[in-house]
Amino acid sequence: MIFKKNISSLHVPHNKNTADSVPVFVSAPKEVVLPMNMQSGHDAEPVVAVGDHVYVGQLVAREEGRASSPIHASVSGTVTKIAPVKLAGGKEALAIHIENDGKMEKDPEMKAPTVTNLDEFLDAVRASGVVGLGGAAFPVWAKLEAVRRNEIETILVNGAECEPYITSDHRMMMDRSDLVVKGVKLMQEHMKVPKIVIAIENNKQDAIDKLTELFKDDPSVEIYPLETVYPQGAKQVLLYNVTGKVVKGGQRMAALGVLIINVSSVAKLADYIENGMPLVDRIVTVDGSAVKEPRNFIVPIGTPISHLLKEVELKSEPGKVLIGGPMLGHAITDLDSPVIKATNAILAFEEKDSVTAEPTACIRCGRCMDNCPVGLNIAGIGRAMAKKDEDERAEALTKLGLKQCIECACCSYVCPAHRPVLERNLEAKSFLRKYNAAKKEEGRK
Ligand code: SF4
Ligand code: SF4
Structure with missing residues (x-):
């Protein structure tokens, strides 16, 4: 691998139109659909049956096999169907359908877990259902567990958010910095990792300033401003640009003494350990040229994408709707497919911005x-x-x-x-x- 000094170098238009949009709760969807394969590992296994009443935060599917993650009800209501659905990327998965009773009643048995040591901490992260919320969806417990087998010197908290348009991590750092701080402190306390680096692209100076202030008395936490270039947030790029280390294809980061975890995931694991609330919602940016007023929303997992698009005024019928950013996102064919744990943005583009140019012969420009x-x-x-x-x-x-x-x-x-x-x-x-x-x-x- 040939590395340059800074291995991300592409300047793409940021279009961070929602940088100042404080996330608000989206209106209640009539139904949520929870696919069993929302994490990158094995599918989860339903533990509820059709007709069951469920509360917000109640376990509805347990993890199954390696690198899986549990799934929790994101609204209160009744399980109406457990059947395959088509996901935004085109794949099919078994999904639990919950008809929303509109009450958003929390699970009466919900309580914060007892966490006094590493085992209890990792068990809690596992039970939280938190996965990589930057798009990778790898179960966070499976990643952090590497601390048992490897000498981890650094945890790199990824707040780069280098994809154009998306501001969900940015808003998490601004609006729930309390949870980011708690999450970092929990990892410090139980994982005993000597250094934590929170890396943020320098187009989010307010977040850099805020976290620098909050951690000013803790020399083991470094806020690391990154140049705003794509793909700064890709884990291999981030690793190199922050630590100078190079991960080879197939090699694990942990073998190099580093773990990388998305900043919103850190906040969400803190929410569970502090309040007992597992991952049931997330911040989603809704933007794109077809959207009159781009905004950030707090969205129950499983909400149909069409419901989110109804929340923002559209200028015209979109020519293309993406789940995720314009560089790595997927075009959606079925607008009723659900927001899943890794959905950080829904982008709707006008017809004129949706035309894909026909490829021509390679001109060997390099x-x-x-x-x-x-x-x-x-x-x-x-x-x-x-x-x-x-x-x-x-x-x-x-x-x-x-x-x-x-x-x-x-x-x-x-x-x-x-x-x-x-x-x-x-x-x-x-x-x-x-x-x-x-x-x-x-x-x-
Ligand atoms: S997609 Fe692969 S080949 Fe293309 S620029 Fe990125 S790393 Fe290189
Ligand atoms: S070398 Fe060919 S494939 Fe590569 S950028 Fe130029 S035209 Fe495209």
């Missing part, structure tokens, strides 16, 4: 490679993918370090020929994954 933060030989990947022989193709892709691709989309963004460079890389990664799995299977026989 811009994709110049802007790749991990210095991949993108042209080489293209040549490797053209190889007919699968063994040769796999060997070439491996040699080129394809695994290092962080899927940031900088290559596609800068391509003057509008070539789907990222998509080709994803195809190559999928081929290599399947090829390696098949070889492993063959080796077992």
Whole structure:
């Protein structure tokens, strides 16, 4: 991997139109839909049945298998259906449907967990249902558990929020800085990690100032202003730009003595440990050229995206709706698909801003490679993918370090020929994954 001094270098328009929008509770949706695969690990397993009454914060699905996470009711009401739904990304998943009774009654049995040591802390994080809220959705307990097996020197709290438009982490740092502070103190107390760094892009100077003030008496916490360049918040980029360390493809951050956790996740785990409230809602930015008044909302998990779009005035019928940011988000085909734990933004664009340019021939300008933060030989990947022989193709892709691709989309963004460079890389990664799995299977026989 060839690193530059600062390995994120792409200046994209920030469009942080909602930076000053204090999140307000969205009006009550009639129904919430809770998919069992809201975390990046195994699907959760329902523990309620159709007809059951549930309260806000009540466990409705337990974690199942490795790197799973429990799911809790985000409204009070009645379970009406447990059936597959189509998600915004196109996948299907089993989901619990809850008809909202409009009372938002909290689980009467809800109480803050007892946390006096590392075991109890990790158990509480596990029970909180908190996952990576910046988009990765990896269960936070599974990440923090690495402290049992590795010498962790630094926890890097990711407040970069480098994707255009999105301001949900920014508002969490501004409006619930109390929870961010509590979360940091809980990690310090129970994980005994000597250093905590909160990294924030310098287009959020108010958040940098606020947290600097709040931690001014604690030398073990550093507020680290980052240059505002994309993809500063990608974990490999953040790791390098803050610590100078380089993580190899397939290597765990923990092996380098570092854990990276999203700032909103830190706040949410504190909310559970302090108040017993598991992850049932999150801040979602609603913006885009089709939205008259972009805003931030506090949204019960499972709320239909169409409900959120009704909350903001639209200028016209959107030509495209994205879940997530314009660099890494997915276009939504079904507007009734639900907000899930990792949904940080819904962006609706006018027809004129939704046209995808037709790709033309590569002009070999090299811009994709110049802007790749991990210095991949993108042209080489293209040549490797053209190889007919699968063994040769796999060997070439491996040699080129394809695994290092962080899927940031900088290559596609800068391509003057509008070539789907990222998509080709994803195809190559999928081929290599399947090829390696098949070889492993063959080796077992
Ligand atoms: S998506 Fe493109 S620019 Fe980003 S790391 Fe992969 S090859 Fe490089
Ligand atoms: S940026 Fe686009 S046109 Fe230029 S070399 Fe890369 S793929 Fe070809």
